[in-house]
Amino acid sequence: MKKTYSTPGALVNETEVENMMAVSLIDGSADPNAEVLTKEDSSWDMWSDEE
Secondary structure: OOOOOOOOOOOOOOOOOOOOOOOOOOOOOOOOOOOOOOOOOOOOOOOOOOO
16 A cells, blocks of 8 residues: 655735834833843743743
């Protein structure tokens, strides 16, 4: 019996942004003395297979 293999197909579509609108709603004012949250540890890898 002969084995038959199927080659997977792929379709790539490229797009470009014509216009983009971003809106940020601000309710109130910012406290200049408040703590600022930042990214402290960027060494993590979300695509890794290890846990």
